[in-house]
Amino acid sequence: MTYSFTYTVMAPDQLSEVEQLLCRKAAEATRGSYAPYSNYHVGAAVLLADGSIVAGANQENASYPCGTCAERTALHYAQSAHPTLTIEAIAIAAETEAEAQASDAAPALPYPCGMCRQTLVEAERHQGTPIKVIVTTQEQAHVFPSASCLLPFAFDA
Ligand SMILES: [Zn+2]
Numbered sequence: 364m365t366y367s368f369t370y371t372v373m374a375p376d377q378l379s380e381v382e383q384l385l386c387r388k389a390a391e392a393t394r395g396s397y398a399p400y401s402n403y404h405v406g407a408a409v410l411l412a413d414g415s416i417v418a419g420a421n422q423e424n425a426s427y428p429c430g431t432c433a434e435r436t437a438l439h440y441a442q443s444a445h446p447t448l449t450i451e452a453i454a455i456a457a458e459t460e461a462e463a464q465a466s467d468a469a470p471a472l473p474y475p476c477g478m479c480r481q482t483l484v485e486a487e488r489h490q491g492t493p494i495k496v497i498v499t500t501q502e503q504a505h506v507f508p509s510a511s512c513l514l515p516f517a518f519d520a
């Protein structure tokens with residue numbers, strides 16, 4: 364058996380206008396990050412079917428499991444505030460303090476963790492349509508047509 368999928372690697376300015384806006388909102392959302400333990404500031408922005416965008420950032424806690432990733436912060440906010448709207452896409456951006464200070468540093472792509480992948484997959488199942496995932500830095504964007512690409516054999520109760 365083989366599992367495979369196709370994704371796209373491109374410069375951020377090759378994204379559609381709305382996707383570029385979504386990436387900018389994700390990058391801006393890093394300012395709302397509370398990350399005193401990892402110093403890894405992540406922002407996520409969710410595009411809804413009516414064109415509105417909801418963003419969130421990672422929120423850490425001294426009791427580590429209490430913390431929440433940017434993706435789930437944004438996704439759960441979108442689902443809570445707009446439960447009837449389909450989620451079209453999510454963009455994820457990140458910045459470490461070292462990267463913020465050293466402009467020549469090449470930032471790593473902020474791929475979602477396993478918990479966020481599971482959460483995105485369930486959102487897809489719930490709404491019945493795929494959620495495009497855009498993982499971005501200032502230099503490049505990796506675009507996945509569906510969150511389920513990133514989590515084959517996801518848990519389902
Ligand atoms: Zn996560």
